[in-house]
Amino acid sequence: MTRGTKSRPVGKPRGAAISDLTAQRLSVYLRCLDDLQRAGVATVSSQALAGRLHLNSAQIRKDLSLFGGFGVRGVGYSVGDLRDRLARIMGLTRNRKVVIVGAGNLGMALADYGGFNREGFSIVALFDNDPQKVGTVSRGGVRVLDIALLPEVARREKAQIALLAVPAPVAQRLLDLVVRSGIKAVLNFAPAPLRVRPGVVLKSVDLKIQLENLVFHLTRAERA
Amino acid sequence: MTRGTKSRPVGKPRGAAISDLTAQRLSVYLRCLDDLQRAGVATVSSQALAGRLHLNSAQIRKDLSLFGGFGVRGVGYSVGDLRDRLARIMGLTRNRKVVIVGAGNLGMALADYGGFNREGFSIVALFDNDPQKVGTVSRGGVRVLDIALLPEVARREKAQIALLAVPAPVAQRLLDLVVRSGIKAVLNFAPAPLRVRPGVVLKSVDLKIQLENLVFHLTRAERA
DNA sequence: ATGTGTGAAGTGCTTCACAGCG
DNA sequence: CGCTGTGAAGCACTTCACACAT
Numbered sequence: 326m327t328r329g330t331k332s333r334p335v336g337k338p339r340g341a342a343i344s345d346l347t348a349q350r351l352s353v354y355l356r357c358l359d360d361l362q363r364a365g366v367a368t369v370s371s372q373a374l375a376g377r378l379h380l381n382s383a384q385i386r387k388d389l390s391l392f393g394g395f396g397v398r399g400v401g402y403s404v405g406d407l408r409d410r411l412a413r414i415m416g417l418t419r420n421r422k423v424v425i426v427g428a429g430n431l432g433m434a435l436a437d438y439g440g441f442n443r444e445g446f447s448i449v450a451l452f453d454n455d456p457q458k459v460g461t462v463s464r465g466g467v468r469v470l471d472i473a474l475l476p477e478v479a480r481r482e483k484a485q486i487a488l489l490a491v492p493a494p495v496a497q498r499l500l501d502l503v504v505r506s507g508i509k510a511v512l513n514f515a516p517a518p519l520r521v522r523p524g525v526v527l528k529s530v531d532l533k534i535q536l537e538n539l540v541f542h543l544t545r546a547e548r549a
Numbered sequence: 550m551t552r553g554t555k556s557r558p559v560g561k562p563r564g565a566a567i568s569d570l571t572a573q574r575l576s577v578y579l580r581c582l583d584d585l586q587r588a589g590v591a592t593v594s595s596q597a598l599a600g601r602l603h604l605n606s607a608q609i610r611k612d613l614s615l616f617g618g619f620g621v622r623g624v625g626y627s628v629g630d631l632r633d634r635l636a637r638i639m640g641l642t643r644n645r646k647v648v649i650v651g652a653g654n655l656g657m658a659l660a661d662y663g664g665f666n667r668e669g670f671s672i673v674a675l676f677d678n679d680p681q682k683v684g685t686v687s688r689g690g691v692r693v694l695d696i697a698l699l700p701e702v703a704r705r706e707k708a709q710i711a712l713l714a715v716p717a718p719v720a721q722r723l724l725d726l727v728v729r730s731g732i733k734a735v736l737n738f739a740p741a742p743l744r745v746r747p748g749v750v751l752k753s754v755d756l757k758i759q760l761e762n763l764v765f766h767l768t769r770a771e772r773a
Numbered sequence: 774a775t776g777t778g779t780g781a782a783g784t785g786c787t788t789c790a791c792a793g794c795g
Numbered sequence: 796c797g798c799t800g801t802g803a804a805g806c807a808c809t810t811c812a813c814a815c816a817t
Contacts, residue, residue, distance in 0.1 A: 416768025544640025
């Protein structure tokens with residue numbers, strides 16, 4: 326990749342077209358680089374990374390080259406340097422505040438799940454509309470607040486991310502409430518097809534679909 | 550993200566080359582058809598389905614046509630008929646037994662999550678290697694068994710699916726144990742790159758990657 | 774008239790293969 | 796030499812557009 330900004334042909338306004346799949350792999354790379362750094366490894370080649378991650382090395386080089394030439398030919402990539410660059414590119418340098426909507430089994434488990442709080446995410450509140458649940462406390466000590474407080478709390482805490490763990494029939498309604506509360510990124514666990522306006526990011530994790538997919542493959546194998 | 554489905558040179562009498570993405574959409578269709586059936590709708594067009602699911606109608610027709618002509622030109626698809634055919638194609642006509650490996654926060658939550666037990670999946674056991682946890686019972690009443698019992702219990706119960714909810718560093722080791730216990734389908738929640746031998750299906754759900762992906766998009770929006 | 778089924782075109786992601794640099 | 800960065804090829808998924816069935 327050319328170094329001088331002047332000599333580059335017109336085209337890429339500096340943040341061009343990173344696909345979702347690439348972005349997900351960046352997370353994987355970052356995690357691996359963390360491991361390597363902790364292990365005291367100084368440099369790593371795309372081959373070595375590919376081996377660890379069960380990926381194609383060209384894929385890795387292409388992904389990384391999208392952000393400029395991070396590597397040294399004949400040597401590889403500096404682990405520490407690449408780690409820091411990726412963290413900055415992905416916006417993982419500051420902490421992000423997260424609210425959880427829905428205090429059922431899944432919402433509670435997410436609230437108590439330590440993995441988030443340790444690494445760049447803080448759970449700041451947990452909401453539900455069931456009066457039976459409001460006021461109770463999760464095993465990990467997170468209190469359940471009334472959903473009516475969501476807009477106020479979200480703004481006060483400057484929450485940027487919501488985890489939506491509510492039943493499918495009310496998911497769209499609560500998603501809309503979340504977005505109206507100023508939150509622009511939502512991770513949805515409800516098995517429902519949802520929509521958001523442009524400018525808001527929505528990702529969904531649907532465990533039942535994954536399970537059924539396993540069954541599909543099992544069935545296929547049985548019949549073969 | 551599930552890599553590892555090498556294209557198999559299977560014949561094509563009836564079931565050739567269904568991609569993973571297609572298979573996942575079949576779950577979505579099935580769920581929607583269930584709703585429609587419950588609502589008393591008798592027939593539905595690909596257009597109508599597409600509208601509900603925010604998909605392209607040609608996509609739906611193409612997916613369905615892979616299994617034969619289910620539709621009636623000029624009319625659409627019979628809701629009940631299509632529902633039953635899809636359920637059969639996906640192997641969702643009988644119940645599947647599921648074991649959970651790892652009784653941490655996530656494993657416990659999965660064990661108590663009613664959604665599975667209601668719809669074609671039964672949690673038959675929950676395992677951990679921590680002596681502190683073995684013998685305890687989840688809120689929903691599932692007892693934690695010693696991991697050493699996994700092979701025996703899996704075979705006795707004829708478990709077909711495992712949910713792997715253990716820390717990353719031990720994930721591959723436990724995955725191998727699961728596979729050696731005769732289980733051929735695994736849904737992994739550990740943030741680790743895992744491998745299985747051909748013939749075993751592995752899908753992974755990585756919440757941290759999803760969260761970081763949201764941050765990436767947020768950051769991108771901020772910088773734009 | 775209406776809506777399926779499908780070849781063909783379009784789009785995007787992955788892998789190959791090699792020039793070029795250290 | 797070894798390894799990156801990258802055009803080009805390969806492959807996969809999606810969408811278009813229309814013949815055809817009812």
